Amino acid sequence: MADAAMGYAPSNDILPGSYPLQTATIPTTEADGIHSVPLSASDLKAIVSEWISSMKEYLSAMRIQPTALFVQEAYWRDLLCMTWDFRTLQGRQQIADFVAASSPESRICNIFLDESTAYKAPQATQLGQTKTIQAFLNIETHFGRGQGLVRLVADPGDGGAWKAFTFFTCLQELKGHEESIHARRPTGLEAENKNMRWKDQLNAQHNYQGTREPTVYTPKDKLADWFTYYAGALELNVWMSTTLTSSEWDDSSRQWKVELTSWRDGVQEERTLRPKHIILATGHSGEPYLPSHITGIENFNGRLVHSSKFTEPSKNAKGKKAVVVGSCNSAHDIGKDYYEHGYDVTMIQRSSTLVLKSETLSLLTKGIYSEDGPPVDDADMIVMSLPNPVAKALQIGATTQLMQVDGELLRGLAAAGFKVDSGPDGGGFFMKYFGRGGGYYIDTGASQLIADRKIKVIHGQGVKAVQAHGLLLEDGSEVEADEIVFATGYQNMRESARKIFGREVAERVGDVWGFDEEGETRGMWRRSGHPGFWFFGGGLGLCRFYSRLLALQIKAIEIGLFKL
Numbered sequence: 001m002a003d004a005a006m007g008y009a010p011s012n013d014i015l016p017g018s019y020p021l022q023t024a025t026i027p028t029t030e031a032d033g034i035h036s037v038p039l040s041a042s043d044l045k046a047i048v049s050e051w052i053s054s055m056k057e058y059l060s061a062m063r064i065q066p067t068a069l070f071v072q073e074a075y076w077r078d079l080l081c082m083t084w085d086f087r088t089l090q091g092r093q094q095i096a097d098f099v100a101a102s103s104p105e106s107r108i109c110n111i112f113l114d115e116s117t118a119y120k121a122p123q124a125t126q127l128g129q130t131k132t133i134q135a136f137l138n139i140e141t142h143f144g145r146g147q148g149l150v151r152l153v154a155d156p157g158d159g160g161a162w163k164a165f166t167f168f169t170c171l172q173e174l175k176g177h178e179e180s181i182h183a184r185r186p187t188g189l190e191a192e193n194k195n196m197r198w199k200d201q202l203n204a205q206h207n208y209q210g211t212r213e214p215t216v217y218t219p220k221d222k223l224a225d226w227f228t229y230y231a232g233a234l235e236l237n238v239w240m241s242t243t244l245t246s247s248e249w250d251d252s253s254r255q256w257k258v259e260l261t262s263w264r265d266g267v268q269e270e271r272t273l274r275p276k277h278i279i280l281a282t283g284h285s286g287e288p289y290l291p292s293h294i295t296g297i298e299n300f301n302g303r304l305v306h307s308s309k310f311t312e313p314s315k316n317a318k319g320k321k322a323v324v325v326g327s328c329n330s331a332h333d334i335g336k337d338y339y340e341h342g343y344d345v346t347m348i349q350r351s352s353t354l355v356l357k358s359e360t361l362s363l364l365t366k367g368i369y370s371e372d373g374p375p376v377d378d379a380d381m382i383v384m385s386l387p388n389p390v391a392k393a394l395q396i397g398a399t400t401q402l403m404q405v406d407g408e409l410l411r412g413l414a415a416a417g418f419k420v421d422s423g424p425d426g427g428g429f430f431m432k433y434f435g436r437g438g439g440y441y442i443d444t445g446a447s448q449l450i451a452d453r454k455i456k457v458i459h460g461q462g463v464k465a466v467q468a469h470g471l472l473l474e475d476g477s478e479v480e481a482d483e484i485v486f487a488t489g490y491q492n493m494r495e496s497a498r499k500i501f502g503r504e505v506a507e508r509v510g511d512v513w514g515f516d517e518e519g520e521t522r523g524m525w526r527r528s529g530h531p532g533f534w535f536f537g538g539g540l541g542l543c544r545f546y547s548r549l550l551a552l553q554i555k556a557i558e559i560g561l562f563k564l
Contacts, residue, residue, distance in 0.1 A: 010423060010425050010427075011351070011354065012425065013351075014435055014436065016492075018511070018513075018515055018516075020515075021388055021392055021427075021431065021515045022389045022392075023393050025073045026073070027130055027153050039133075048133060048150070048152065050162075051069065059108055060104075068163070070163055070164050074167070075387040075390060076164075077384075077386075079549055082098070084561075086520045086526050087518060106141075107141070108141055111138070111139055112137070112138050114136040119374050120136035122134070123135075132151040132153050133162065134149065135149070136148070136149055137150060137169075139170075144174045146169060148167070148168055149168045149385040150166070150168070174561070241262055242261070244260055249504075277534065280535055281536040282537070284535075285489075286494065286512075287491045287495045288306040288307075290488065294463055294466055301468045301469060302469075302481065304483070304486075306485070313338050315341075322338040322482065322485070323346045324485045326485075327418070327487075328441050328487065329440070332347075333446065335446055345454075345456065346458060347418075350462055353420060354441070360402050364398060364402070368382060380541070388434065388519040388520070389519050395428045396425065399423060409451060416451050416457055417457045418459065429442075461474050462474045466484070492512055492513065493512040494509055494512055497509055508529055509533060510529040523535050524546075525549060531564040
């Protein structure tokens with residue numbers, strides 16, 4: 001494991017109510033010498049076609065046993081093809097129970113090879129050290145069409161028979177309600193340009209631009225310009241300068257009543273909307289967490305803010321002291337900014353942090369999300385087809401290698417008193433991101449400042465009290481400060497629902513982010529627990545993939561395919 005190889009302990013903290021993500025066992029067939037002769041393109045196609053034929057017969061008549069189709073450790077990840085939810089089934093028995101519990105009308109009714117490009121055709125690949133046959137699929141259900149991907153491995157317990165280790169099925173469209181593209185695209189729609197621009201909105205909320213390298217991370221102004229272009233090109237009806245002032249859900253009519261206040265050219269307007277669905281897309285992190293219960297916060301004589309409210313260091317502040325409480329992305333970026341403005345900077349690291357250089361982290365997606373990689377839609381299928389337990393198993397090995405690449409920096413951090421971890425069970429960055437939404441730093445320069453003792457670190461101490469000129473730590477020591485930033489993270493997105501829509505809505509929805517018992521992300525992009533209310537968040541890549549799936553769920557409800 002990564003922690004054993006690198007000497008950095010794992011960090012297995014999870015969000016309240018979340019399940020620990022299990023680590024998949026990836027089948028190993030190399031020792032048996034099975035199928036040592038390379039397979040031709042026609043051989044690969046024949047193997048996958050035979051599996052598809054058997055799988056179709058299993059789903060239609062259930063005359064074939066799952067043991068003939070799946071290895072013991074197999075996974076089936078299904079996104080809306082078999083049920084109106086996101087499911088990950090682990091092992092033959094769960095898969096068999098899943099199919100047996102479904103009605104013939106709800107099952108996939110057709111599967112066939114997708115050979116539309118050379119990249120999608122069956123090909124010999126590797127999953128970790130295990131040889132696989134990978135093939136893109138087209139999927140048909142009684143109500144829609146989708147895409148899929150299967151990875152076959154040789155089963156040494158069955159004479160090397162090719163069976164599925166991972167099977168992925170994902171709905172793409174509903175029959176009779178296909179997306180309005182190509183020849184189906186409508187013409188003449190008008191879009192409203194509502195007052196404030198995207199750039200104005202981002203500048204109002206995020207004056208602090210940080211120290212991210214623009215050649216790697218898109219600057220906020222450039223991203224805002226792109227949002228403006230996107231909204232215009234897609235004729236989206238975007239309302240800026242608008243506040244939701246009240247909302248009410250009616251269980252009998254299955255409809256919302258929403259009151260909005262808008263400002264246009266200095267004039268206030270009131271509007272009432274009655275939508276059937278509301279999507280809360282304010283970011284998966286929720287409301288800022290500022291530990292206001294700490295004694296003495298109101299008595300501090302300098303500037304004290306949460307990192308979300310930090311704009312920039314004061315000018316001409318050489319020799320002043322800044323303390324940053326926290327040790328993840330925001331804490332490092334703000335600490336580096338303070339240092340570059342002449343401050344004496346101290347970082348309070350309460351637990352441990354996973355650290356990887358940004359250029360090192362990019363190695364994880366090399367050849368997939370890159371200019372020399374496959375089309376983005378194909379790359380999404382490759383990545384999303386991996387059930388999270390399988391992804392975790394692969395990430396454990398990858399994290400070991402990445403931490404070796406950054407070994408010199410990580411050793412320097414440890415020597416400076418900064419505690420580095422390797423993620424959940426050594427699973428690295430992505431497992432921390434999906435499991436907690438935090439606990440990591442993608443290094444763009446601050447780590448070297450810590451290793452060089454230019455930013456001081458106090459590890460393992462919480463804040464007991466805020467004093468007039470600094471902090472009192474739990475061990476009784478004091479840290480002087482002219483400015484204090486609490487980079488202490490964010491609450492669950494459920495708290496954003498509470499703030500905007502009230503207690504009644506917040507109590508009906510479930511927690512968001514982290515993993516459910518099957519290893520799927522909780523509450524996000526799927527039913528929230530409250531009818532007509534959806535959570536949507538994550539990075540642009542996740543939004544690109546899951547926006548279609550959320551829209552399909554809403555459409556299916558509206559045309560009566562299923563009810564909440």
